[in-house]
Amino acid sequence: MAPATAPVPTVTDSSSAQRTQPATDHALASVGSAVRDKKRVLAASFVGTTIEWYDFYLYGAAAALVFSHYFFPQGSGVGSIIASFATFAIAFFFRPLGGIIAGHLGDRIGRKALLVASLLIMGVATTVIGLLPGFSQIGWFAVALLVACRIAQGLSAGMEWGGSAVLSVEHAPKGLRGLFGSFTQVGSAAGMLLATAFFAIMQGVTTAEQFQAWGWRVPFLFSAVLVIIGLIIRAGIEDAEEFQEVKREKVAASSPVREVLTQHTRGVIVCIGQRMIQPAIFSILTVYTLTYVTQQRGASQWVMISILIAAAVGLVGGPFWGWLSDRVGRRRISIIAAAAIGVFVWPYFYYLDHGPLALLPLVYLIGMAVLHDSIYGPQAALFAEQFPTHLRYSGVSLGYQVGTILSGGLTPMIAAWLVATGGSPWLLCGYLSLLAVISVVTGRMAKDTVTDAPEIAQY
16 A cells, blocks of 8 residues: 655745735736826816806806997997807907817826916916906906906817817727717716806806896806816826827827828818707707797796706716617617707707697706717717827817807807798798708718728727
């Protein structure tokens, strides 16, 4: 009978485990750090567009309630209001310039630096507006300063959206670009809610005289707090590895905008075309409907309630549509949404003329939370996928801002003119349906990494 064999000590197993444990801990720490970084990127994208839209709605409200007589008291009532809204419109025409400048630099030196700069410019300009003396103190110099601040805000807004969209999409894990990009879009709803609530609170806690004297300034000065928070968040982010690799390989274009226009014309056309119906229906629902219902039915309070409800739902609706686009494709959702909006506007205006306004919040949930948000939520990812990494900031910014001017910036004025000319809203409905057709056609031209050939997904 053979003697029992003594067990051999497994020293190597123990030492191997000791060597493996630090590596495992390091891997887990790296994963945790990556998750925190991505959350920070989402927060950075969200806060930037929130501040942009907070300023947009804040200035629009102040232009109607305060600025017409604070900065333009020498004109007639209508003339002062027109002059006040003219300063509001000025910023739109400087947005493409801001996008071109930021795109050129952002595609060459990095996205983060330009996004920090855009926040600083917006914060300084908005805070200065809150400190401006009126026409009665320094005359036309007050108007000149107001215009200068609006130009700065326009440049900043032009820099902001493209950079936020690109940053969030480039940091997205595989298969989640639509969801990550939607956090840039949610800032619209958040900014609208914040600005509307803040203005309403200040009007509620001050007398009419106090609000006109100093109450309107507080929301503008609060923008500085938002900007500081945004800067703290953005200071801790880095450009995505995808872009850093482009920098290491030194493939940056000497003139990104020119290369976009000459070599990626289709992508620019897609972006501009997609901006035709989305900002148009947004302007109709949030701006023009207020005027139309007041004139036709004399009951504007239902419009304000409906806008706030739809904006609140949009905080979750935008990410939902972005997530869904990662499953079924951004192009498909955009085409269906644009076509549906082109049909929706006809019964919508019939309802405004004849329907019970108590149901308007439900109508807005259909128009805003379903139709508008379904085309807007995936838009950051859709636009980013039309351009290669080294040209993406320029291409996205150019297409987005030019489309915004052509559609969103002009739609309220065109709407008022068409209704006045035709004596009914049907010419306006035809105009909106035409914009929807343009968005459908250009949507069919778009690249879609979810449904197209795999090579398109490789930026």
